[in-house]
Amino acid sequence: MKSHTQATVYNAVTPAVIEELIGLLGASNVLLEHERIEAYAHDETSAEEYGHMPEVVVTPVDANQVAAVVKLANRTGIPITPRGAGSGLSGGAVPVFGGILLSVEKMNRVIEIDYDNMVVVAESGIVTNEINALVAEKGLFYAGYPMSLETCFLGGNIAENAGGGKAIKYGVTGRYIQGLELVTPTGEIVWLGGKLAKDVSGYDLKQLVIGSEGTLGIVTKAIVRLIGLPTARADLLVLFEGPKEAIDMVPVIMAHGIVPTSIEFMDQLSVQTSCRYLNESLAYQDAGAMLLIEVDGTSAEQVEADLIAVGDLCEEHGAIEVYVAEDHNTMERVWSVRRNIAEAFKVYSPVQSLEDIVVPIAAIPDVIPELQRISTAYGMQIPCYGHAGDGNLHATLVKDPQMSMDSWRENQDKALRDLYAVTRRLGGKISGEHGIGIKRKAYLGELIDPVELGLMRAIKRAWDPANIMNPGKIFDLA
Amino acid sequence: MKSHTQATVYNAVTPAVIEELIGLLGASNVLLEHERIEAYAHDETSAEEYGHMPEVVVTPVDANQVAAVVKLANRTGIPITPRGAGSGLSGGAVPVFGGILLSVEKMNRVIEIDYDNMVVVAESGIVTNEINALVAEKGLFYAGYPMSLETCFLGGNIAENAGGGKAIKYGVTGRYIQGLELVTPTGEIVWLGGKLAKDVSGYDLKQLVIGSEGTLGIVTKAIVRLIGLPTARADLLVLFEGPKEAIDMVPVIMAHGIVPTSIEFMDQLSVQTSCRYLNESLAYQDAGAMLLIEVDGTSAEQVEADLIAVGDLCEEHGAIEVYVAEDHNTMERVWSVRRNIAEAFKVYSPVQSLEDIVVPIAAIPDVIPELQRISTAYGMQIPCYGHAGDGNLHATLVKDPQMSMDSWRENQDKALRDLYAVTRRLGGKISGEHGIGIKRKAYLGELIDPVELGLMRAIKRAWDPANIMNPGKIFDLA
Numbered sequence: 001m002k003s004h005t006q007a008t009v010y011n012a013v014t015p016a017v018i019e020e021l022i023g024l025l026g027a028s029n030v031l032l033e034h035e036r037i038e039a040y041a042h043d044e045t046s047a048e049e050y051g052h053m054p055e056v057v058v059t060p061v062d063a064n065q066v067a068a069v070v071k072l073a074n075r076t077g078i079p080i081t082p083r084g085a086g087s088g089l090s091g092g093a094v095p096v097f098g099g100i101l102l103s104v105e106k107m108n109r110v111i112e113i114d115y116d117n118m119v120v121v122a123e124s125g126i127v128t129n130e131i132n133a134l135v136a137e138k139g140l141f142y143a144g145y146p147m148s149l150e151t152c153f154l155g156g157n158i159a160e161n162a163g164g165g166k167a168i169k170y171g172v173t174g175r176y177i178q179g180l181e182l183v184t185p186t187g188e189i190v191w192l193g194g195k196l197a198k199d200v201s202g203y204d205l206k207q208l209v210i211g212s213e214g215t216l217g218i219v220t221k222a223i224v225r226l227i228g229l230p231t232a233r234a235d236l237l238v239l240f241e242g243p244k245e246a247i248d249m250v251p252v253i254m255a256h257g258i259v260p261t262s263i264e265f266m267d268q269l270s271v272q273t274s275c276r277y278l279n280e281s282l283a284y285q286d287a288g289a290m291l292l293i294e295v296d297g298t299s300a301e302q303v304e305a306d307l308i309a310v311g312d313l314c315e316e317h318g319a320i321e322v323y324v325a326e327d328h329n330t331m332e333r334v335w336s337v338r339r340n341i342a343e344a345f346k347v348y349s350p351v352q353s354l355e356d357i358v359v360p361i362a363a364i365p366d367v368i369p370e371l372q373r374i375s376t377a378y379g380m381q382i383p384c385y386g387h388a389g390d391g392n393l394h395a396t397l398v399k400d401p402q403m404s405m406d407s408w409r410e411n412q413d414k415a416l417r418d419l420y421a422v423t424r425r426l427g428g429k430i431s432g433e434h435g436i437g438i439k440r441k442a443y444l445g446e447l448i449d450p451v452e453l454g455l456m457r458a459i460k461r462a463w464d465p466a467n468i469m470n471p472g473k474i475f476d477l478a
Numbered sequence: 479m480k481s482h483t484q485a486t487v488y489n490a491v492t493p494a495v496i497e498e499l500i501g502l503l504g505a506s507n508v509l510l511e512h513e514r515i516e517a518y519a520h521d522e523t524s525a526e527e528y529g530h531m532p533e534v535v536v537t538p539v540d541a542n543q544v545a546a547v548v549k550l551a552n553r554t555g556i557p558i559t560p561r562g563a564g565s566g567l568s569g570g571a572v573p574v575f576g577g578i579l580l581s582v583e584k585m586n587r588v589i590e591i592d593y594d595n596m597v598v599v600a601e602s603g604i605v606t607n608e609i610n611a612l613v614a615e616k617g618l619f620y621a622g623y624p625m626s627l628e629t630c631f632l633g634g635n636i637a638e639n640a641g642g643g644k645a646i647k648y649g650v651t652g653r654y655i656q657g658l659e660l661v662t663p664t665g666e667i668v669w670l671g672g673k674l675a676k677d678v679s680g681y682d683l684k685q686l687v688i689g690s691e692g693t694l695g696i697v698t699k700a701i702v703r704l705i706g707l708p709t710a711r712a713d714l715l716v717l718f719e720g721p722k723e724a725i726d727m728v729p730v731i732m733a734h735g736i737v738p739t740s741i742e743f744m745d746q747l748s749v750q751t752s753c754r755y756l757n758e759s760l761a762y763q764d765a766g767a768m769l770l771i772e773v774d775g776t777s778a779e780q781v782e783a784d785l786i787a788v789g790d791l792c793e794e795h796g797a798i799e800v801y802v803a804e805d806h807n808t809m810e811r812v813w814s815v816r817r818n819i820a821e822a823f824k825v826y827s828p829v830q831s832l833e834d835i836v837v838p839i840a841a842i843p844d845v846i847p848e849l850q851r852i853s854t855a856y857g858m859q860i861p862c863y864g865h866a867g868d869g870n871l872h873a874t875l876v877k878d879p880q881m882s883m884d885s886w887r888e889n890q891d892k893a894l895r896d897l898y899a900v901t902r903r904l905g906g907k908i909s910g911e912h913g914i915g916i917k918r919k920a921y922l923g924e925l926i927d928p929v930e931l932g933l934m935r936a937i938k939r940a941w942d943p944a945n946i947m948n949p950g951k952i953f954d955l956a
Contacts, residue, residue, distance in 0.1 A: 115729065116839070116840030184929065188932075195838035195905055196836050197839070197869055198911060200638060200909050200910065200911055202930070202952055203690050204686060204688070210682070211682050216681075228736070254596055254705070257706030257708060257775075297735075299783065305777065358676060359674070360594075360673035427674075429674060431679045432674070451668040454666075455668070455683055456680050458937075459941075461940065462937060462939065474681075
C-alpha cells in the first residue's frame with residue numbers, strides 16, 4: 001500500500017478519540033480490529049496500488065451521528081473518508097491518510113415511497129437496485145442506475161455521479177436526484193433541493209455536491225425521481241467495416257429523432273476476446289467493429305418501428321449487416337459478450353488499468369488509431385469498447401503476461417500520460433463516469449486548466465477549511 | 479427607482495475609468511449618454527419598483543475585452559452588472575449599485591455548427607431561437623428554450639437556468655449546455671465542460687455557473703447540445719370538476735410511461751379572463767379546471783396512439799370531458815388562451831406581481847385554496863395557471879383597479895410573505911424558473927435554511943473576493 005501525501009498534516013486517532021466516538025455512536029458502531037477493518041482499505045481499484053488502512057471505521061445510523069463525527073474530526077484534525085459499497089473504480093473511498101473511515105452501510109432505510117410525487121426518499125446506504133425492486137409493481141423505475149446496480153449504494157452513485165449503459169436516453173445519476181440531505185464538511189445538516197422538478201431559488205448546490213466524490217460533505221438521504229418503466233425493448237446488432245464507419249453512424253441515429261436506450265460500441269479485439277472467454281461463437285465476431293443498439297418504449301409496435309427505422313438508417317449509411325435479435329435468448333447472448341469484455345481481459349491478465357475517457361462522439365474514430373499506436377509503443381493490449389452514444393470509452397490497458405511488474409508500472413504511467421494527452425487534444429476528459437479519486441489525481445492536475453483547478457480548490461477551501469472531508473481526492477490543496 | 483444597499487461600498491465611475499474603458503474597448507463600445515443608457519436601467523420586472531441607472535454601459539465584442547473590464551472593476555472597486563436581452567423577470571440585470579453595465583449584445587456570433595457532435599457553439603449574446611432557425615433544416619433543435627425564445631439571449635437563459643412550457647419532457651436550459659466559456663469574477667477566462675455528454679473530471683462547475691444569475695462570472699460562449707426535432711405533435715384539452723381533480727391526474731399520466739411535452743394547468747378564472755380578453759368563446763370555458771396536454775414524437779401514428787392512451791387514462795380517472803384538437807386552427811385557439819392569460823390580467827390591471835412558485839406536483843391542489851384565501855385576505859385576484867407537470871405555477875397577484883398604490887404595495891408584500899410561507903410548508907421553493915434577482919432576495923433570505931445560504935455565500939466570497947460581479951442579487955454578503 002502506497003501513501004498519498006500532501007502538505008496537510010493530520011492528527012492520529014488516539015484512545016481518547018476512540019472513547020469519544022464510542023460515546024457518540026455506541027461501541028457496535030466503532031470498529032477497530034484489523035481483520036474487521038481491512039475490508040475498508042480499498043475499493044474495486046487495485047488494493048495493492050491504491051489501498052490504505054483506516055485507523056478506525058465508524059458506522060453511524062443517522063445524520064445526527066454523522067454530523068457529530070464530522071464535528072469531532074474538525075475539532076481534532078482527523079481526516080474522514082466516506083464510503084458506500086466500495087464498488088468505486090478510482091479509489092474515492094480509500095482512506096489515504098488513515099483517520100476515520102465513515103461507512104454509510106447502516107443507513108439503508110427507505111424513508112418514503114411517494115407515488116403522488118413519483119419519488120422515493122431513501123438513506124444513502126441503500127443498494128441502488130432495491131429502489132427499482134420496490135417500485136416496479138407500480139410500473140416505475142429509477143433510471144439513473146450504473147452497471148453495478150446490484151451491489152453499489154445510492155450514496156456512492158451520488159458521490160461519483162455514476163453513469164451507465166443507458167445514459168444516452170436516460171442521463172446519469174444527477175438527473176434523478178431531486179434533493180439530498182448533506183452533512184457539510186463542518187458538520188452542519190442541510191437539505192438541498194426537494195421534491196421539485198425545477199428550482200432556481202439560489203445556486204444549484206445539490207448539483208455541485210453530486211459528483212464531488214465525498215469531498216464536499218456526506219450525503220445521508222436523497223430524494224430520487226422515478227419515471228415510467230418501459231414495457232417493451234428490442235435490440236439491433238449492426239456490423240461495420242471498421243471503427244470509423246461504426247462511430248460515424250452515431251450522430252446520424254441521434255439526429256433522426258429516435259433516442260436509443262443504448263448505443264454500445266465494440267471493436268474486433270474486444271468481441272473476439274469476450275467470445276473466447278465465453279466459449280461463444282457468433283457468426284459476426286470477425287467484423288471490424290459493431291454497434292449494439294437498444295430501443296425501449298411503452299408499446300411493442302412502436303419499439304419495433306423505431307428499431308426498423310434505426311436499422312434502415314444503418315443500412316443506408318454503410319453498415320455491412322444489421323441483425324435483429326429475434327428472441328430473448330439471442331439478445332442475451334449478444335449482451336453477454338458486451339458485458340464480459342472486461343472480465344475476459346481480466347482472465348487473460350489480472351493486471352490492468354480500466355480507463356474511462358470521454359470524448360466528443362465524432363472524435364471516437366480518432367481515438368482508435370491512437371490506442372493502436374499506444375498499444376504498440378508500450379507493449380500492451382488495449383481493447384476498445386464502451387458507450388458510443390456518450391463518447392465514453394472503457395479502454396483498458398492490459399498487461400502482457402510476459403511483461404515484468406516493474407516494466408508494467410513504468411509503461412502504464414507512460415501510456416496513461418499519452419492516452420490522456422490524446423484525449424485532451426480531442427476535446428475530451430479523463431473520466432466520464434468513474435471519477436478522479438486517487439487513481440487519476442496526478443494526471444488531472446497536469447491536464448486541467450489551472451484556472452478551473454483554482455475554482456475547484458476555492459470551493460473546497462471555503463466549505464472545508466480544516467480539509468478533513470475525504471482529503472487527497474480529485475486534487476491536493478497544497 | 480429604489481436603491482438596494484448592502485454593506486459593500488463601491489467606487490464611482492470616474493472620468494479616468496471612462497478613459498480607460500475607451501482605451502480597452504474603443505469609444506463605440508462605451509455608452510454614457512442618458513438617453514442611450516436608460517434602456518439598460520431595468521428588465522421586464524417593473525422599472526419603477528426595480529430599476530436603477532448604470533453609470534456607464536459597455537458592449538465588449540469578445541471574451542478578452544470582457545476579461546479586461548472585469549480586471550479593471552476589481553482594481554477600481556466598481557461593480558459590474560452583466561446583461562443579456564433584458565427579458566428577465568426578477569431584476570437580475572438591473573445595475574442596482576450603478577457602476578458598469580456590461581451588455582453581451584455585440585457577442586452574438588455563431589462560432590461553429592458541429593453536426594457530427596450535434597452541438598452549436600455560439601456567443602452568449604445570440605437570440606436563443608436563432609439557434610433553432612440555423613439547425614432546423616437538419617432536423618435538429620435546441621430543446622432548452624423558454625417562452626421568450628424569440629427575444630431572449632442564450633447567455634441570459636444560462637444565467638437564469640431558464641425553463642419553459644416543455645420542460646417536463648425536455649428539461650430546462652442546464653440539460654443542454656455542454657460547455658461554456660466563462661470570464662470569472664477576477665477576470666480569468668476559462669472553459670468549463672466541453673462537447674461531452676458526460677464528464678466527472680472534477681467538480682461540475684459548469685452546472686454551478688448555470689442559474690447563478692451572473693454572480694459567479696460572465697458567460698461569453700456556450701456549447702449547446704442539439705436533439706432530433708419531433709416531426710409530429712398533437713394536443714388534448716381535458717376538463718375536470720375542479721383543480722384537485724385536474725392535478726391528481728398528473729402523476730397518473732407520468733407513471734404511465736408516456737412523457738408529454740407539456741401538461742399545462744389553467745383554473746377557471748384564468749381561462750375566463752383570457753377568453754374575455756381574446757373575445758374568444760370556448761364551449762368549455764366554464765369548467766372548474768383544465769389540463770392542456772401536448773405530446774410530440776417522430777411519427778404521427780405514435781403520437782396519436784400516445785394521445786389516445788393519455789385521453790383514455792384521463793377518462794378512467796374522472797375527467798369530465800376530453801377534447802382532441804381536430805385541426806391546427808382549434809389547437810392554436812386553445813394554446814392562445816393559455817398564452818394570453820398573463821396579458822389578459824395585465825390589461826385588466828397593469829400593476830401586478832408575476833410569481834413563479836414551484837411545489838411538489840401532488841401539492842398543487844393544496845396551493846389552490848391558499849391562493850383563494852390570500853386573494854380574499856389582501857383584496858386581489860390571483861389567477862392560477864402554469865406548468866403542472868413541473869409543479870411550477872405562475873400565480874399572479876393582480877392589483878384591483880380600485881385599490882390605491884400605497885395600499886397595493888403593503889398588501890403585495892404581505893401577500894407574498896404569506897404565499898411564500900405556504901410554498902415552503904408544502905415543500906416548495908419561491909422560484910422555479912425566473913430566479914431570485916432583486917425581486918425575491920429579501921424573501922429568500924428569510925425562508926432559506928441559513929446553512930444553505932452560508933454555503934452559497936462561501937462560494938461567492940471565494941470566487942469574487944472584491945464582490946464586484948453582479949452584487950446585490952440572490953443574497954447580500956453583509
